[in-house]
Amino acid sequence: MDLKEILEGLRDCPCGKRHHFDTEVVEIGSGLVHRTGEILAAAGFPARILAVADKNTLAASEGLMQSLEKSGFDVKLKLFENCIRAGVEQVEELREESRGVSGVLAVGTGSIGDLCRVVSYRENLELAIFGTAPSMDGFASDTAPIIENDFKLTRQAKQPKVIIADTKILAAAPNELKAAGFGDMVGKFTAIADWKIANILTGEYYCERIAKLTMEGLKRVAEQADRLRLNDEAAAASVMEGLVMSGLAMMLAGSSRPASGGEHVLSHFWECKKLVAKRWPEYHGKKVGVATVIINSLYRRLASEHESIEPTPDRTDWDAVKAAYGPELVEDMMKMNRPTITDEIDPARLKEKWPEIRKIIFETLPSDEELVSLMERAGAATRPEEVNVDGALLEQGLKYHSYMRHRVLLTRLIPMLGLNH
């Protein structure tokens, strides 16, 4: 990926922000597992490193350790059995492991990347990621979701200096992981819609160029829908590039807005409820994809059924919200609502801006049929039962997810819209 070109395109951006990111090298190509040591050395990566992998990601990356040794790296390996949880306990464990090294190499995706990004930030270590599957968009992000008391919180993380992915490995990744990456990418439709809506309602920072970069990445990923299930290096590379771009966009915007809206929060709600119930939460991007189908349909329905609205002050039934979160999650949720985000929104302004909100929805979101067909072609999950969300959790999530964040989401405004349902 040509990072210089991306930054060049954002010079003197009309949004007024000076855009930059810390990532210096992104190499996505065939056979790069054997050149990883060389690429890291050329990027000036420190010699004493902690490589973090699990048995699956290490097996997928055959040749990686030899490549590092050949280039003179002194590697300490932390090998998890199967790393599918990024919690505070794992962060502490890795902070201990990282004593005495100057750099961290995350070998994998998802939780391994999340953990390494947070640990590198806290211990001030250089970070590189060797991605083994195009499954989510956290590679280049500077925040990471970490689980604490079953609540998923966004933590400050280090943006990697180097991201490397071997398209042979990406293409051979399990279809469920590739499809999860696709699901995470389609989430950008609703994320960008929420970002635009927040901007026109409250003047929250928004950058048109960054939104455009994200949407272009999404478009390239969407074009690969039919080839994703094949062991196809070009398709896997496009999805990886879109996912990396989405992470870079978060850093460029200084928030997760370009990549995460109501669909991500709904997915996090399901995840927290499942963690409380000690159930496997399913892959991030797989859930986000399903949540996107739901939010996309809800937003389009709100826009098409209500040409005008008669907004009221927020009519949230707080007792019902608290009951939905339950004793395990209620305190963390309430922290996000003292004060609550709708305090900033004047019903009169919401009424005045409604026509623009409708326009954003119609222009940004695909039709429900287009979205579902695209995802089905890519083999991505589209129905709640595919991520083990039953009717009760579905209804609860739809109604109450938005209270998990102090952020303007269209779903959070529903109790202000003056609708009777």
Ligand SMILES: [Zn+2]
């Ligand atoms: Zn800008």
Ligand SMILES: [Zn+2]
């Ligand atoms: Zn995501």
